[in-house]
Amino acid sequence: MKNQLTRLARSVCLALALGTGGSALAANGDVAAGAFPAQELTPRTLYQFLLAEIAGARGQIGLSAQLYLELARATRDPRIARRATEIAMYSRNLQIATEAARIWTEVAPNSEEARRVLGSIAGAGESGDVDLDAIQIQLARVLAQSNGRLPQNLLGLNRALARVPDKQATKSIVHRLTEPYLDVPEAHIARAQAAMITEDPMEALAAVDRALELRPGWEPGVLLKAQILQHAGAGAEALRQLEAEVTRSPDNRTLRQAYARALVGAQRFVDARTEFRHLLVGSPDDAELLYAVGLLSLQLDELAEAETHFLRALGAGHPQADLIRLHLGQIADSRGEGEAARKWFAEVGDENHRPEATIRSAQSLAREGRIDEARTLLQGEADEPQVTRRYILAEAQILRDADRSGEALLVLDDALRETPDDTDLLYESAMLAERLDRIDLMETRLRRIIALKPDHAHAYNALGYSLADRSLRLDEAQHLIERALELAPDDPFILDSMGWVRFRRGDSSAALEHLERAYAIRKDAEIAAHLGEVLWTLAREDDARRILDEALSAHPDNRLLNETAQRLGVR
Structure with missing residues (x-):
């Protein structure tokens, strides 16, 4: 023993x-x-x-x-x-x-x-x-007795001071502690980090530039400078800096990875993929790089390359294996390969991703017309309230897409008996009521959402748009949409609603301004339909045809778009 x-x-x-x-x-x-x-x-x-x-x-x-x-x-x-x-x-x-x-x-x-x-x-x-004097004395002693580890200890200053609530005081302490060591680049990096903590990017840039003067091309300094520039909203300048350093040091993988990530942040996906492919040449079995190329290829809608790299990442032991399985299922589903897609979804075991996999499997079944099987899958999987709620919403959406809106509303009504103040359930049921032309029920539920959540922009917008679309209570409709726009000023759908209510009130010029802005943000089919109609009313038929043709090419099955084009004689 x-x-x-x-x-x-x-x-x-x-x-x-x-x-x-x-x-x-x-x-x-x-x-x-x-x-x-x-x-x-x-x-x-x-x-x-x-x-x-x-x-x-x-x-x-x-x-x-x-x-x-x-x-x-x-x-x-x-x-x-x-x-x-x-x-x-x-x-x-x-x-x-x-x-x-x-x-x-x-x-x-x-x-x-x-x-x-x-x-x-x-x-x-x-x-x-916090006794700042005691902390400063202790850290000064650490720096003075560094025994060859001065650079590391300088870089650790801000971490050591992380518990100090007054960040301006932290910056002052860092400046005093680094004063004897200004010939060491790490001292300036410590100052740059302290400046970033106090939201002073200009001071941070000056400090990191001084570090790079002492040690040109120093990787930590280059990376920190790019981070500061991105934080300050100068992403293009950060990209130029990183590109110049990668050109100067083409074999530096850390810099190239930072450059590739910055390209992703700038939504230059083709260029980013090129950089990640370059990195893969030197590390062909790197699971993270394989995954990155797969994601970028998926974003670029190049599904074959995405699938190849996801499979290789999975084989290389990527830690997010279930996310990869979701992507692979999505690719198979987009090709109409329902059985293959559901096989991938069934292999997802992580509890954080399992609900998404189940919903995607149900949607795949529904696209094959197997609505009842899809509903059975969703009804049998729920094991906690939040997951149950997601499955209820997914089931209602499947029924709505199958033109079974009445049944979808019954599903949500049953759920609302259990949780009558769930704003998501109320909103979806209101949208179904609107589709069924049950305007009183729609209005009651949207107003209930507004009472529960006064900052719910889409509840104001949905009510205002539904009234405007039916030419009902247009003053009130505009007031509701104006409130929605105050809460979400750049939302394209709310801008579309404002354009539409202005159009219903006979102000086509004001309507055009809002609709063009909405369409510039999001080329949505219904926004295009509204924009085309307003342009036609303003005798700009060629522009209307161009917008409607462009939208019909992208959304050939959209009902409102087709009805508008036929009514105007565009098609």
Whole structure:
């Protein structure tokens, strides 16, 4: 029994060391490798180890921190002291964190990390007030005694000061602490980071530029500068900077990856894919790169290439395997390969992605006309309220798309008996009531949403548009849409509604302004129908034909678009 306890204790110690960076402790100077203090692994020590870990696993973080502190006092082991510090900081118990960190620095006097952590909490009391002088003194000592690790310690300054609530004070401390080290690029990076925390991109750029003057082409500086520029809204300049650095250092994979990500952010998907393909040449089995090329190909609607790279990413062990299966199912479904699509969806096991896979499977069945099977699938899968709600909404949408709006409304009515104030269910049921020309029910439910959620822009818009489309209470309709536009000024559908109510009131010129803006944001079929009609009314028939032809090419089955084109004699 004693031998079993000893072996178990050693396993616990090993797991503890690995789980909290035991190797890093030795490397950082806590103790020399292989020179950890010899501990007598008594049953009591083991018992307290286990109690502390079990308490943490059960969410009793405060108790876990207290148990680890007692263990640190008894063993004086730097690994345990570090663990106690981390858990206490996580539980926001500054008293335990301070004592544990002090033990850590005492038993590992050469550990810069221990001193840095102690510095970050040195003056914090139970009230949460921070003694900035104490922190500054402690961090100045860390920098002065860096023993060859000055660059790393400079880069860690802002992390050490993360608990200081006054970010302007943090910046001032960073400036004072880095003053003796301004010939070191990392000092300027620390200043740039502090400036970013205080939302001062110009100061941050000046600091990072100084770092790059000291060390031209330095990768961390280049990457930080691009990040600052992007944060400041200068994405094009960030791209130019990264492109220049990639041209200068074409074999630097980190810079090329940053450039590729920036291209994605700029929605230059073709160029981004080219860069990721270039990276794949050197690492053909890199799962992340394969996944990136797959996503970009999917975005570009190049499904064969997307499928190839997703399959390779899956084979390379990408951690988001279920997301890849969803994408592969989506590709198969878009080709009309329902069985293959549902096979991929059925393989999704992660509970976070399972509802999406189930809904997509049901939609796939519905597209094949197997509506009842789709409904059965959705009705049998729900296992928690939020998932149930998603499935109810999906079932109603399937019925609506199958022109079974009455049944869809019954599904939502049943759900609303359980949760009568669910605004999503109310909104979808209101839209179905409008489709069934049950205007009183639609209005009642939309007004209920507005009462429950006064900032629900789409409830105002839906009610205003429905009234305007029927030429009912046009003053009120415009007022409702104006309120929606106040809440969401760039929403293309609300802009479309404003254009349409203006048109119904006889102001075609004002209508045109809103509709052109809406269509510029989103080339939606119904917006195109409204825009075409207004242009035709303004005797701009050629422009109307162009808009309607363009929209019909993209949306040949849209009912409103076809009705409008036929009524105007465009087709």
